[in-house]
Amino acid sequence: MLYFFKKFLADTELIAGIKHTNTYSRRFETQLFEKYQFHIKEGVRKHRLSEDECVSIYSDTIIAIIENIRKDKFEGRSELKTYIYQVFNNKCVDQIRKNTTNKASVYDAISYEDIEIPLPDDSKTIIQKLLINSELEKLYQKLNSIGEKCKQIILLWGEGYSDEEIAQQLNYHTAAVSKTSRLRCLEKLKENY
Structure with a gap:
């Protein structure tokens, strides 16, 4: 069954294409993602969330919808x-609930520059180096x-690679997929930290 996509397929065609898992089902999934991505802007406007948060939420939504369609949980x-x-x-x-609970404040870190330590300058630099080394070691353990895959994405991003460049290096379909993966990985890292 070969499909040549028009602008957007009807929902019934998308559902049938997603249910019929084959080499073309990825195209149906991509079209489902693109057809309703206007929800991202609505989420930013209505819920006052950041665009990155809304992209991540929308991606998770589409993944859940695809899974529900395949498992016949979407009854129509x-x-x-x-x-x-x-x-x-x-x-x-x-x-929004997650952002407003006390759990969100756990991620508010204090940098070593913010701590006033009454020490001579030489001692201060040594302590700062030790703190930096300790934090780097902890970061690599968490990575x-x-x-x-997440480690690769975050390290590439940390080196200044764009989402497009990361997508090319790690063979992702688009920069948007790379960005979504990066945001999920950062969330995992944040939770582990």
Whole structure:
């Protein structure tokens, strides 16, 4: 079954294409992602979340929708657009709750520059170097714990590579996929930290 995509397929065609897993199902998934990505801007506007947060939430939403379609959990009682909106909206609300709980303040780190230590300049530099080395060691341990792919993405990003360049180096489909993966990896790293 060979599909040549017009601008956007009808929802019934998308659902059938996603259910029928073959070499073309990735195209159906991509088109589903692109067809309803306007939700990202709505999330930024309506929920006052950052664009990066909304992109990540939207990606998670589409992954969940694809899984639900394949497992026949989407019964078609509503339009696909409505179903995606509801899942996306719920995930946005979860993110808002996460951002506003005390857990978010755990990630607020204090840098060594912010700490006033009454020591001579030579001692201060030695202590700063020790703190930096300790933090770097801890960072590399945490990077190793989140998986090799995530480690690669974060290290490339940390070296200044763009999402487009990371996508090319790691064979991702698009820069958007690379960005979404990077944001997920950073979230994993943040949780492990």
